[in-house]
Structures are given as C-alpha cells and as structure tokens.
Amino acid sequence: QVQLVESGGGLVQAGDSMRLSCAASGIFSRYAMAWFREAPGKEREFVATISWSGGSTFYADSVKGRFTISRDNAKNTVDLQMNNVKPEDTAVYYCAAVRSGTSGYLTAAKAAYDYWGQGTQVTVSS
Numbered sequence: 001q002v003q004l005v006e007s008g009g010g011l012v013q014a015g016d017s018m019r020l021s022c023a024a025s026g027i028f029s030r031y032a033m034a035w036f037r038e039a040p041g042k043e044r045e046f047v048a049t050i051s052w053s054g055g056s057t058f059y060a061d062s063v064k065g066r067f068t069i070s071r072d073n074a075k076n077t078v079d080l081q082m083n084n085v086k087p088e089d090t091a092v093y094y095c096a097a098v099r100s101g102t103s104g105y106l107t108a109a110k111a112a113y114d115y116w117g118q119g120t121q122v123t124v125s126s
Contacts, residue, residue, distance in 0.1 A: 009120030022095030037091035
C-alpha cells in the first residue's frame with residue numbers, strides 16, 4: 001500500500017523559515033518526488049521536484065532561491081526547506097511521487113504524478 005504523509009506545516013511569520021517533510025511507504029526508490037501547493041480558490045500548482053537519485057532538482061520561479069527540496073533515500077523521506085516565506089506562500093502543501101524511467105527524470109506536470117499525500121497547511125502571516 002502506497003502512502004505519502006506530510007508533516008511540518010503550521011503558522012509562521014513572513015520572513016521566517018519552515019521545513020516540511022514527507023514520509024513515503026510502499027514506494028520510494030526510482031520515484032521522483034515533488035511538492036505542490038494549493039491556495040484557497042486557486043489551482044494546485046507545482047513548487048519543486050527532485051529526481052530519484054537526488055542529483056537533479058527543479059523549482060517554480062516563485063520559490064527559486066528561497067525553497068530547497070531534498071531527499072533521504074535511506075529514510076524514504078523528502079523535505080522542503082522554506083526560507084524567507086511570504087504571505088503568498090500560504091497554501092496546503094502536497095507531496096507527490098511519480099515513477100521514473102531514468103535517474104534524472106523530473107517533471108512539473110501535475111497530471112504525471114501517480115501518488116499524492118493528504119496535504120499539510122502552511123499559513124504565513126504578514
């Protein structure tokens with residue numbers, strides 16, 4: 001049974017940092033992982049992705065330079081370090097996984113992802 005469980009969300013002030021974590025069971029190796037987010041009244045959007053080898057990453061322009069995605073294949077976890085957060089980062093953050101044919105495979109396409117977590121709320125106050 002595949003399960004992705006996010007943790008680490010909550011309330012944070014603008015300019016502060018927050019770290020989200022996603023624990024995977026049932027899958028992990030040879031799966032690229034990603035974070036998406038969904039703000040109230042908006043479509044779910046791509047945030048960041050990391051290849052199954054961990055050697056390649058890709059970020060949305062809105063978070064580039066502020067957020068860092070990382071993974072620990074020994075622990076089956078993927079993290080999102082969020083620095084200098086802004087009120088517009090407020091959203092429910094979702095962890096997602098897609099099976100990868102190659103070690104460097106990455107995609108920002110929401111429809112490509114096979115598995116999703118339940119999400120964790122991040123609220124940034126100004």
